[in-house]
Amino acid sequence: MRFTKATNYALHTMLMLVDASPVKPVGVQQLAESQGVSPTYLSKILTRLVKAGMIESISGANGGYRLSRKRDDITFLDIIHAIEGTASLFECNFVHGDECLIQAVMKEAEEKMESHLKNTKLADLAQRETKV
């Protein structure tokens, strides 16, 4: 039970894009190099963010990635959900009705975490962390 490295890469990349120009896209090569990850792999990750509608990609020369939404709209939870999926952290094969207390407790706990991630917008940290 850990966040994947892909989530780590996605968060760092998004932070860079928030700090970058909203017009001129940043190439995946540059984004990958600063994180020590291969460009092709990072590209695969970023494609999921594109499909989630958070960033947009521009093919061709001088292409790359840039934000598609207002930076204030993007929360940590958005990014994490785009990468890790939205499935519940605690899954149980059986379904013993709504009265299941174990699931209730676990769900509540998860919601506490998600609530915090939802209330923290990417813009909150922008321009304060330029390295890596």
Added chain:
Amino acid sequence: MRFTKATNYALHTMLMLVDASPVKPVGVQQLAESQGVSPTYLSKILTRLVKAGMIESISGANGGYRLSRKRDDITFLDIIHAIEGTASLFECNFVHGDECLIQAVMKEAEEKMESHLKNTKLADLAQRETKV
């Protein structure tokens, strides 16, 4: 990023033990059968709970497992930590000092979840859920 099945088994087993006699131990065979898991595997999981000091095991005929602590002392977080470990959910290879905001946000989110799991004691659900 999901809780493991082992955590699921551990939670259900603990709930049974809370409802069971605090003196007479319950055999792993019985505990395993009601959850549809093999006794040997469940035993391996329960050994971790023993080492965490939450339950104690009695070898020999009529042996098994029973609570070692007061039931009111045992929280969801205790069980989860015993199984999943206590490592942070968001790990980063680098260490860019305390000013790292990404880690700060992720850590806070995790703490929100843990706080809820810590405040929910096993005894809160006891004797209300006897099936499975």
Added chain:
DNA sequence: CATTTAAAGACTTATTGTATCCATAATATC
């Protein structure tokens, strides 16, 4: 058209989760 750059899919490798098997140790009961 030639070059640059992202997208997509097939594929490989590494890591972790899930589970079984067996030998050993501990305990209760007779």
Added chain:
DNA sequence: GATATTATGGATACAATAAGTCTTTAAATG
């Protein structure tokens, strides 16, 4: 003390997921 019962530990096997590579295709630039 002998025997049956029960948990423990190690080795091992299998499955699922994470992590990463490679190659080809598509789009944009100039």
